[in-house]
Amino acid sequence: MNVEASRAVRQAEVGAARTMLERTEERFGFKPKRLAADSAYGSAAMLNWLVEDKRITPHIPVIDKSKREDGTFSREAFRYDAGPDTYVCPTGKTLTTSGTVVNDGITLLYRGSTRDCAPCPFKVRCCPNTPARKIPRSVYECARDVARSLAGTEAFEQSRHERKRIEMRFAHLKRILRLGRLRLRGPRGAQDEFVLAAIAQNLRRLAKLVTEPPPLVAPQAPPA
Secondary structure, three states: OOOOOOOOOHHHHHHHHHHHHHHHHHHHOOOOOEEEOOHHHOOHHHHHHHHHHHOOEEEOOOOOOOOOOOOOOOHHHOEEEOOOOEEEOOOOOEEEEEEEEEOOOOEEEEEOOHHHHOOOOOHHHHOOOOOOOEEEEEOOHHHHHHHHHHOOOHHHHHHHHHHHHHHHHHHHHHHOOOOOOOOOOHHHHHHHHHHHHHHHHHHHHHHHHHHOOOOOOOOOOOOO
8 A cells, every 4th residue: 555665774764653543644644553674664653653653553562671681670570550650679779760851762760779788688689780770761661561462362373474464465576576686776666666666565465356356256046
């Protein structure tokens, strides 16, 4: 239903996906109920746009770099309490935030107090190199939690299976329509080539649908 060429960069591909979704809704009044994609589209901002702005269910793995590999506690060891907006550490101490947003305005930092962390028996496993522990939390974490809750569900797995059919379309474009290498230069040229290739692909599919014979209907017995 839509085509948007982009550079082979994650941010550009995510932007192209948003452009196609918005353009399809604007032109045809069509908006999908769910979106299946790989983890390249699992950024916090993209997930928030899908969940909060577009009300589209994201069947997308979340990009999560909070897992620690040095043996210390990862963020998942801390419980988030939405009421007071705090984190609670494994020993029951509270980490609070000042509300200051960092990292280009998308991250809040929750910090423990030195008074609690210094005598803690788990300090070596928690924050051995800093006076107190701090936990980063995205301002879009609620949308990330929605995506995490969907991972592994039956609907999520079904979307993964159906996504393979879309990948076959890309393989067809490269092998059959010879789109492995573009002939026109620049973003505009790439866009024109992709649009023409998509039109050709849709016409091939339409021809198959039109030429297929109608399904046979079993004759009904005359009424008694």
